[in-house]
Amino acid sequence: MVTIQDANELSREEFVAKLGWIFEHTPWIADKVWTLRPFPSIQLLHQSMVKLVEKSSKQEKLALIQAHPDLGTKMKITTSSKMEQHQAGLDQLSSKEYERYIALNNKYIKKFGFPFVLAVRGHNKDSIYDAMKRRVKNKEDQEFETALKEIYKISFFRLKEIVTNERSY
Numbered sequence: 001m002v003t004i005q006d007a008n009e010l011s012r013e014e015f016v017a018k019l020g021w022i023f024e025h026t027p028w029i030a031d032k033v034w035t036l037r038p039f040p041s042i043q044l045l046h047q048s049m050v051k052l053v054e055k056s057s058k059q060e061k062l063a064l065i066q067a068h069p070d071l072g073t074k075m076k077i078t079t080s081s082k083m084e085q086h087q088a089g090l091d092q093l094s095s096k097e098y099e100r101y102i103a104l105n106n107k108y109i110k111k112f113g114f115p116f117v118l119a120v121r122g123h124n125k126d127s128i129y130d131a132m133k134r135r136v137k138n139k140e141d142q143e144f145e146t147a148l149k150e151i152y153k154i155s156f157f158r159l160k161e162i163v164t165n166e167r168s169y
Contacts, residue, residue, distance in 0.1 A: 002162065003163070004040070007045070007163050015031075015034045016034065019163075024151075026063070026064050033045070043165075049155065053151075064151060066114045068151070087120070090125055092125075104133065105132065116132050116147075117150045118150050119150050119153035
């Protein structure tokens with residue numbers, strides 16, 4: 001854990017190494033936001049990161065969404081994603097539940113061209129599945145924006161795990 005003051009004092013390389021992972025496999029966000037320092041709070045740091053994403057091209061946004069793993073996947077994923085999915089019970093799906101998840105996720109991916117993204121904190125395997133069932137009915141533009149909003153939630157949860165507004169004395 002580092003303070004926001006400490007984060008502001010990191011070199012560009014250190015900053016990207018420390019924060020580049022909070023947006024899944026997308027360190028360019030931390031790299032670009034570094035030039036906007038100093039940040040008075042983690043909230044404003046995160047808002048600046050979100051603004052960078054919002055101003056990026058549709059292709060960059062799509063790449064950000066596509067960088068996220070399928071929920072419930074048994075493939076190798078980042079430590080953060082693995083922990084988040086574990087807390088929601090997605091690594092404990094029965095064979096039948098796993099097959100249902102895979103079938104619905106494949107339908108979702110076929111329709112939208114990107115994986116289902118949800119900030120899973122506070123969810124369980126059933127609420128996640130229900131959300132996927134609801135959202136697969138969305139229109140493409142609506143779901144694209146919903147996925148980005150979920151990514152913003154995920155990244156803020158991750159940022160709060162490593163940066164604090166508290167001063168160290």
